[in-house]
Amino acid sequence: MKPSTPSFTTDVVIGLEIHVQLDTKTKLFCSCPTKPVATKQNAEDVPNTRCCPTCLGFPGSKPVANKKAIDYALKLCLALGCSISETLVFSRKSYFYPDLSKNYQITQYELPLGTSGAVMLSTGKKIGLTRVHLEEDPASLVHPDSIERSAFVLIDYNRSGIPLCEIVTNPELASPEEARDFMKQLNAIFEYLDIFNADTCVVKADANISIKESGYIRSEVKNITGFKEIERALFYEVQRQNAAVAAGEKLVQDTRGWDAAKGITIRLRKKETEEDYGYILDTDIPVIDVTPEWIAQIKKQVPELPAEKVHKFVTTHKIPEEDALVLAQEKLLAEMFEKVAEKIDPILAAKWLRRELLRVMNMTKQTFKDLLIDEHHLIELLELVSTKQITDRTAQKMLEELIVKPFSPKAYVKEHGLGAVSDAGIIEQYCKEAIAENPGVLADYKSGNEKAFHFLVGVVMKKSKGKAVPNEVNSILKSLISH
Amino acid sequence: MTSIVQQVALFQQGASIEEHTRAVLAETREINEHYHYFTALCEKEALARAQFLERLSAKEKASLSLLGVPLTVKDALCVKGIESTAGSRILKGYRPPFNATAVQKCIDAGAVVIGKTSQDEFGFGGFSVNVGLGYQVPKNPFDPDVSTGGSSGGCAGFTQKTTFPHLSLAESTGGSIVEPASFCGVAGLCPTYGRVSRYGLIDYANTLDKIGPMAKTIDEAALLMDVIAGPDEKDGTTLREPCTVQNAAGKGVKGLRIGVVKEAFGEATDSVVAETVWRSIHVLEAAGARYEECSLPLTGAYGVPTYYILATCEASTNLAKLCGLRYGMQEELSGTFNDYFTAVRSNNFGAEAKRRIMLGTFARMVGFRDAFYIKALKARQLITNEYLSLFKKYDVLITPTAPVLPPSFAHLKKLTPLQHYMLDILTVGPNLAGLPHLNVPVGMHNGLPVGALLMGTHCAESTLVQAGACLEKNSKNEKK
Numbered sequence: 001m002k003p004s005t006p007s008f009t010t011d012v013v014i015g016l017e018i019h020v021q022l023d024t025k026t027k028l029f030c031s032c033p034t035k036p037v038a039t040k041q042n043a044e045d046v047p048n049t050r051c052c053p054t055c056l057g058f059p060g061s062k063p064v065a066n067k068k069a070i071d072y073a074l075k076l077c078l079a080l081g082c083s084i085s086e087t088l089v090f091s092r093k094s095y096f097y098p099d100l101s102k103n104y105q106i107t108q109y110e111l112p113l114g115t116s117g118a119v120m121l122s123t124g125k126k127i128g129l130t131r132v133h134l135e136e137d138p139a140s141l142v143h144p145d146s147i148e149r150s151a152f153v154l155i156d157y158n159r160s161g162i163p164l165c166e167i168v169t170n171p172e173l174a175s176p177e178e179a180r181d182f183m184k185q186l187n188a189i190f191e192y193l194d195i196f197n198a199d200t201c202v203v204k205a206d207a208n209i210s211i212k213e214s215g216y217i218r219s220e221v222k223n224i225t226g227f228k229e230i231e232r233a234l235f236y237e238v239q240r241q242n243a244a245v246a247a248g249e250k251l252v253q254d255t256r257g258w259d260a261a262k263g264i265t266i267r268l269r270k271k272e273t274e275e276d277y278g279y280i281l282d283t284d285i286p287v288i289d290v291t292p293e294w295i296a297q298i299k300k301q302v303p304e305l306p307a308e309k310v311h312k313f314v315t316t317h318k319i320p321e322e323d324a325l326v327l328a329q330e331k332l333l334a335e336m337f338e339k340v341a342e343k344i345d346p347i348l349a350a351k352w353l354r355r356e357l358l359r360v361m362n363m364t365k366q367t368f369k370d371l372l373i374d375e376h377h378l379i380e381l382l383e384l385v386s387t388k389q390i391t392d393r394t395a396q397k398m399l400e401e402l403i404v405k406p407f408s409p410k411a412y413v414k415e416h417g418l419g420a421v422s423d424a425g426i427i428e429q430y431c432k433e434a435i436a437e438n439p440g441v442l443a444d445y446k447s448g449n450e451k452a453f454h455f456l457v458g459v460v461m462k463k464s465k466g467k468a469v470p471n472e473v474n475s476i477l478k479s480l481i482s483h
Numbered sequence: 484m485t486s487i488v489q490q491v492a493l494f495q496q497g498a499s500i501e502e503h504t505r506a507v508l509a510e511t512r513e514i515n516e517h518y519h520y521f522t523a524l525c526e527k528e529a530l531a532r533a534q535f536l537e538r539l540s541a542k543e544k545a546s547l548s549l550l551g552v553p554l555t556v557k558d559a560l561c562v563k564g565i566e567s568t569a570g571s572r573i574l575k576g577y578r579p580p581f582n583a584t585a586v587q588k589c590i591d592a593g594a595v596v597i598g599k600t601s602q603d604e605f606g607f608g609g610f611s612v613n614v615g616l617g618y619q620v621p622k623n624p625f626d627p628d629v630s631t632g633g634s635s636g637g638c639a640g641f642t643q644k645t646t647f648p649h650l651s652l653a654e655s656t657g658g659s660i661v662e663p664a665s666f667c668g669v670a671g672l673c674p675t676y677g678r679v680s681r682y683g684l685i686d687y688a689n690t691l692d693k694i695g696p697m698a699k700t701i702d703e704a705a706l707l708m709d710v711i712a713g714p715d716e717k718d719g720t721t722l723r724e725p726c727t728v729q730n731a732a733g734k735g736v737k738g739l740r741i742g743v744v745k746e747a748f749g750e751a752t753d754s755v756v757a758e759t760v761w762r763s764i765h766v767l768e769a770a771g772a773r774y775e776e777c778s779l780p781l782t783g784a785y786g787v788p789t790y791y792i793l794a795t796c797e798a799s800t801n802l803a804k805l806c807g808l809r810y811g812m813q814e815e816l817s818g819t820f821n822d823y824f825t826a827v828r829s830n831n832f833g834a835e836a837k838r839r840i841m842l843g844t845f846a847r848m849v850g851f852r853d854a855f856y857i858k859a860l861k862a863r864q865l866i867t868n869e870y871l872s873l874f875k876k877y878d879v880l881i882t883p884t885a886p887v888l889p890p891s892f893a894h895l896k897k898l899t900p901l902q903h904y905m906l907d908i909l910t911v912g913p914n915l916a917g918l919p920h921l922n923v924p925v926g927m928h929n930g931l932p933v934g935a936l937l938m939g940t941h942c943a944e945s946t947l948v949q950a951g952a953c954l955e956k957n958s959k960n961e962k963k
Contacts, residue, residue: 053581057804059569060561060579060683064719092800098820103803278847280796280856283690284681286719 008171008216012238014179015171015208016230019164020190021137021201022072027161028136029063029106029285030054034162035200047142047156055161057101062284065090069163070288072195073113073134074298076165079189079305082114082132084295088288090134093277098153099138101160107135109279113290119169119189120307121181122325128170137162171208176234179207183227184329188306192331205230211241214251221265224258233258237265309334317346326354332368333357339375344382352382356396360403373406381409389413391420393466420469424476427460427468431477434459445481453477487552487703490648491593494536495544500551504533504595507553507647511597518627519619520641522558523566524598529553532595547593549710554594555642555651557635558602560694561683562586569685570602570634571615573831574811583683584718585652585694585711592710594650600637604833605798606656606687609907610895611636611663613835620892624667625931629889632666638697639663639671650707651697656687657790658884658910660695661922665884665934668924670704670951671697675941676917677722680715688797689720691790691914701923701951705729708944724942731945732952737771739950740877745776746783747882747909759933760883763925766957767881767950777877781869782912785862787904790911792846792859799843802836838900867916874940879950882909884922884934913938921947925958 027034032052036045053061070088077084091109114132121127139160143150167186173179187203190196196203205224210216219241224233237256244251256265304312306328313324313334327337327350340349357378361371381398384390390398390413398409398418413419434456435442445452460473485493494500508526515521536544536551544550556562559569561579568574582590590596604615611621611633621636623629624644631640635653640663642651653660655673664671672695679694686692696707705728712726743764748757764774807813807827808820814827832840846855873880886909895903913920918941922934935954939947 053579056809058579058581059574059577059685059804059810060567060581060583062682062718064717094800094803096803096806096821096824098808101804101809103806104800276849278800278844278849279852280800280847281860283797284718284720 008210008212010174011212012175013171013210013216014173014176014234016167016169016173016179016182017206017208018167018169018183018186019137019204020076020167020196021203022069022163022165022195023197023201024066024068024072024163026066026068027055028066028069028134028163029161032161036158045158047154047158050158051160055101056157063106063282065285065288066163069134070113071298072163072193073132073165074290074295075193075195075302076167076190077114077117077132078295078299078302079193080114080117080119080129080132080167082117082129084290085111085113085115086290087111088113088134088290090282090285091279092282093279095277097138098155099141099160101139101157105136105138106282106285107166108133119182119185121178121185123181125178127172127182130168130170132165132167135164135166136160137164176231176238179234180227180231183230185306187227188329188331192303192305203227207234207237209234209237209241211238211245213245214241217251218253219251219256219265220254221256221258222268225260229258229260232260232263233265236263240265303331306334313337313346313350317341317350319346319350323350323354326358330368332371336375336378340378340382343379345386348386349378349382352385352395353378356399360399363400364403366403371403373402377402377406377409384409384413388469389420390418391467391469394418394420397466418467420467424472427464427472427476428480430460430463430468431456431473431480433463434477435480442481453481484646484699485648486700487549487648487650487698487706491548491550491552494551495541497541500537500595501530501533503551503647504529504553504597507645507649508597510645510647511553511641514641514644518622518624518640518644520600520621520637520644521555521598522568522570522601522618522637525562525565525596528565529595529597532590536593536595544593548706549589549650550593552594553597553645553647553649554589555598555600555638555649556583556586556596557638557652557654558599559606559654559685559687560586560652561685562596562599565596565599567599567685568615568811569605569687570618571604571805571832571836572617572812573615573805573807573827574685575617575831577811579683581683583694584680584715586683588711588713589650589652589707600635600641600651602637602659603634604836605685605802606634606654606659606692607798607833607835607839608633609658609662609903610890612892612895613833615833615836616831623889623931625889626891628893629891629931630666630895632663632885632889634659635663635671635697639667639669642669642697642699643667648703649699650703652694652707652711653697654684654687654692654694655914656691656693656794657907657914660693660697661884661920661934661936662907662910664697664922665924665932665936666889668927668932668934669697669699669922670701670924670955671695671922672701672704672708672944672947673914673920674708674712674726674944675722675919677720678712678726678919678942678944680713680718680721682715682717686797686801688794689801690797691794693914701921701948701955702729702732704921705732705948722942726942726944728945728948731948734949735770736767736950736953739767739772739879739946741767741772741774741950742777742873742877742880743774744779744880744882746779747886751908752883752886753888755928756883756886756888756933759926759928760881760935763923763935763954763958764881766954770953770957772950774881775877777873777880779869779873779912781862782866782915783908786866786911786915787908789859789862789866790907790915791842791904792855793863793915795839795843796847796856796859797843799840799847802832802840805832807831835900863915866912870912870916870918870938871940878939878943878946880938882936882938884936885909888928888931888933909936917941919944919947921951923951923954923958925954
């Protein structure tokens with residue numbers, strides 16, 4: 001269901017319909033597994049091996065609703081601040097397409113499970129949600145060659161009946177960047193709720209895009225898979241519409257497909273009116289009462305969400321909002337920060353987790369799920385930093401090693417003699433040596449070359465094997481030179 | 484004639500199941516040749532099954548309530564490995580990989596499935612004349628020029644015709660168990676919606692379909708009812724309440740409050756039918772029941788249109804999957820997938836199936852949906868409420884099962900589709916309300932049977948069996 005056209009105030013108007021695959025073990029209406037089952041013969045997914053009469057739509061088979069999938073959808077609705085329907089009813093959406101085993105899809109129509117929720121962008125702008133509902137995924141079509149060239153199409157029903165949650169936004173996103181931010185926030189929520197597995201589950205979007213110059217004539221881009229692709233497709237589509245209008249073309253309402261390989265949208269069909277799906281109730285699935293007790297029980301499972309974390313980090317931990325936003329984005333990072341901040345100055349902890357930990361993880365391409373170190377390692381490391389027992393530089397290097405093969409930072413420092421040199425006498429000795437060994441550089445500095453000073457600092461650091469505390473070096477060098 | 488219980492006892496004492504089954508199959512073949520009650524016979528499978536049962540130990544045999552009993556199954560119910568088409572050419576060749584739960588329960592109780600019985604295509608009809616393309620119309624056991632009723636016509640005709648003990652699994656959407664039972668003079672019990680799992684039933688209309696027993700006597704129908712009823716995790720609409728109707732037969736009707744629905748005895752009903760059913764009301768009265776006339780005005784006025792809108796809306800989505808892509812008939816590939824689907828449907832659905840698909844599709848489309856589908860849902864609720872308010876005063880409601888005597892094929896040919904639909908007027912009400920109802924043969928006229936329809940409130944099957952058995956016992960003399 002599309003919302004009725006409101007009066008637009010932005011140059012670009014985007015509305016998204018996001019389909020997120022819920023990470024359940026079994027399908028929405030039968031007990032077939034949602035993920036590949038490794039067999040002796042095959043470790044990989046073999047087409048049409050995870051199917052039963054129900055997900056194949058055999059005459060006589062019946063769907064039975066998967067409680068876990070409803071729990072997950074309910075959790076998502078609650079996290080998004082939706083009003084929850086008192087009853088859960090499913091409908092049949094009739095259309096003919098080879099990937100649809102029954103030639104109707106079981107979805108929700110009249111009474112979506114959730115309505116009028118919202119997602120807050122990092123800018124604080126709220127994007128309203130029209131509805132959140134549950135539905136089954138159709139099968140997948142496999143073209144042995146390209147779509148144009150294949151003489152036939154193969155159908156794999158392994159996907160048929162996988163539980164999806166559809167999230168429909170109001171047309172309130174004003175740019176592809178905002179859409180990306182929206183997806184980022186939404187993804188963080190999925191992750192916090194533990195209902196979506198980024199490794200095995202898929203996110204797909206249909207996007208409605210219009211620009212002011214065309215009089216907000218809408219194009220719908222179907223089936224964009226993945227977070228990055230959504231922004232790319234939107235970016236392309238805005239440019240395409242702008243270019244078309246600039247060239248004097250008159251845009252028409254249409255439905256387009258996203259070709260990720262070519263990075264373009266392709267017109268699929270002219271969209272004149274809303275397709276007619278002839279919805280009726282699917283009464284094979286009895287009406288399910290969504291009781292206050294059930295809602296309360298699920299509510300207990302909804303953790304503190306990213307937005308709440310940001311608020312807490314800024315107000316109670318007093319860290320910069322910019323850091324809080326990054327930390328809250330990943331559930332495991334946020335949790336780790338909270339644990340570290342119990343022992344370490346939160347501002348220091350935030351800086352190190354947000355910048356250094358992420359930088360190092362990025363280097364080794366690790367995710368939080370496979371991170372080998374825990375908060376104890378970081379607390380130990382940052383204790384050494386905050387008490388100036390090691391320099392930032394030493395700590396950075398240690399973190400790089402720590403992340404590959406964890407160890408005790410304190411023992412490591414002792415063992416390798418990495419303790420920071422803050423003894424003024426020793427530093428002064430190094431400084432004097434540096435000045436004596438580089439008379440030309442000193443002259444340069446005196447004639448106004450600032451860089452020359454840094455060179456001298458570098459020499460001192462080298463002499464101390466990186467263990468000298470930079471601030472100390474600066475002040476001692478300065479006082480020596482100015483004498 | 485031997486009853487089911489007696490026959491089972493004979494097998495348990497060592498009588499040969501295989502020998503009996505051979506005789507049953509021979510007779511079945513002979514009957515079918517003349518009366519066309521089957522869409523598929525499964526002699527080989529039945530014999531293998533009989534041999535298997537024969538070899539069981541005495542102890543194992545003692546635990547099987549349907550040991551060796553020949554069972555026929557309406558074609559709309561899936562029997563594993565046996566062609567199951569719901570009487571339609573479009574499903575020709577479909578051999579389900581699983582048994583319908585009701586069938587499985589009978590098999591687990593020791594029954595021997597001997598074949599799939601003929602029906603109106605997908606249950607679309609009340610006379611079994613709308614059989615699918617290429618199928619033969621079943622004939623009434625009392626007169627081969629007369630309809631068996633429908634859509635469970637094969638079940639009803641065969642149940643009457645056999646000389647051996649036999650049970651049949653029938654199915655009703657708008658009256659398809661009781662009406663053919665009435666036309667063929669047998670007992671047919673349509674249970675409360677949800678009593679029997681619909682898993683494995685090729686859908687007609689999901690909110691209306693019910694599987695129920697047909698048998699020569701009320702007692703035997705009750706026996707089968709208890710075997711097939713009960714919750715099923717494969718069908719979320721099944722009820723949890725336990726079902727025990729078997730022992731209700733001997734209870735008598737003393738003090739039972741009976742409501743006689745006066746609209747059902749009006750001008751539209753044949754006077755001989757009305758008179759016969761009135762006689763049976765007095766039979767119940769004589770046995771100690773009290774009766775009173777009552778009224779179902781909303782059901783009388785809106786039952787048929789409400790039924791046809793809901794049933795066809797649901798049917799049109801259920802049949803959408805039959806397009807030659809996955810199950811049953813296929814055609815030569817040509818054109819786009821839409822062209823192909825259209826060709827398969829045009830060539831393989833019968834006229835009535837097409838009519839109902841069109842009607843149902845129309846009634847749920849934008850612009851008509853609110854006026855038809857949604858309004859029919861509301862009407863259905865009002866009809867249900869109307870019944871439930873009567874059941875505060877009465878234990879059983881009674882009407883004729885059909886307003887007319889079993890019609891001849893020649894007569895049926897003259898009727899328009901709408902006139903056909905109007906003949907369902909007495910049976911659509913309890914089906915819309917999901918109420919249990921029972922046909923009891925109560926007399927004969929001109930060599931053709933007349934049935935009384937007993938209706939009870941939800942889950943009151945045992946009350947119906949109680950009243951039905953009393954009526955059956957005391958109407959026996961009239962049957963001859």
